[in-house]
Amino acid sequence: MAHHHSPLDVLLSRASTDHLVEPPPKGDELRTILSAGLRAPDHGKMRPWRYTVIKGKHREAFADLVVEAMGRQEPDAPEAKKTKRHHRFANMPMIIALGMHLQPEGKIPVIEQEMAVAAGAMNVLNALHAAGFGGMWVTGPFCEDRVLLEALGLPEPHRLAGFLFVGTPAKHSDERKRPEIDDYMAVWKGDAITFAADAG
Numbered sequence: 001m002a003h004h005h006s007p008l009d010v011l012l013s014r015a016s017t018d019h020l021v022e023p024p025p026k027g028d029e030l031r032t033i034l035s036a037g038l039r040a041p042d043h044g045k046m047r048p049w050r051y052t053v054i055k056g057k058h059r060e061a062f063a064d065l066v067v068e069a070m071g072r073q074e075p076d077a078p079e080a081k082k083t084k085r086h087h088r089f090a091n092m093p094m095i096i097a098l099g100m101h102l103q104p105e106g107k108i109p110v111i112e113q114e115m116a117v118a119a120g121a122m123n124v125l126n127a128l129h130a131a132g133f134g135g136m137w138v139t140g141p142f143c144e145d146r147v148l149l150e151a152l153g154l155p156e157p158h159r160l161a162g163f164l165f166v167g168t169p170a171k172h173s174d175e176r177k178r179p180e181i182d183d184y185m186a187v188w189k190g191d192a193i194t195f196a197a198d199a200g
Contacts (some may be wrong), residue, residue: 014129015043015176018136020167024055024094025133035094036127037120044108049120050099052152054089063089069145085142093167096124096138097152100159117161124164137162 025033032063034051040046054062063086070085072078100117104110121137128135139162142148149160183197 010130011126011138014126016125016136017134017169018088018092018165019170020093020134020136020165021170022093022167024167025128025131029131033124033127033131033133036123038114040119040123042116043112044106046103046106046113046116048101048103048109048113048117049156050097050101050153051124052097052099054097055093059092059095060090062095063087065148065151066142069142069148073141073145078166081090085140088138088165089163089180090118092165096164097125098161098163099152099154100161101154102157102159104157114159114161115165121161121164128164128166132168134167138165139163 015042024030030053035076037049037051040049046085066089067082067086070082098117098121100114102110102113106113124138125135143160143162145199146156148157149158152160184195186193186195
């Protein structure tokens with residue numbers, strides 16, 4: 001269990017990492033972590049989250065599917081890139097596919113349904129960190145591959161928001177320099193807003 005001074009410390013100390021080793025969360029702990037994803041804002045109660053867990057001996061076969069999807073979506077991708085991606089999917093302690101069960105004809109715009117999935121993914125990453133685990137969100141053109149999506153129970157019109165690599169951090173991440181909040185916030189007082197981050 002990670003030890004922090006306050007819940008805000010948990011949020012402010014989270015960083016993505018793919019330097020992950022065994023063990024990943026399992027059993028009730030994994031269920032609790034994924035349940036945090038279902039606490040994301042969900043306008044209209046569309047409940048678009050679909051989490052598929054890939055672990056153990058099934059990682060190798062799933063890595064094969066990912067590389068096959070790359071071949072269809074990125075036919076010019078160098079072999080080294082395919083080999084690297086196969087290695088990552090086959091060797092991460094756990095992979096969680098971020099399925100988006102979308103209802104284009106529903107009362108809520110699709111982009112809001114997609115944002116609910118993204119917000120859920122961030123909740124899961126924060127829950128992983130709070131529980132002493134680590135994670136990284138990865139995407140790519142292969143996430144649009146219909147054959148791969150079908151294998152994940154996501155036929156048209158459903159989509160994929162990417163994957164979370166999950167495990168125990170192999171080392172404490174170096175404290176990377178973060179942006180200063182004053183560059184990214186402003187107080188509206190009636191006039192048009194400008195942000196320091198956009199200057200220059």
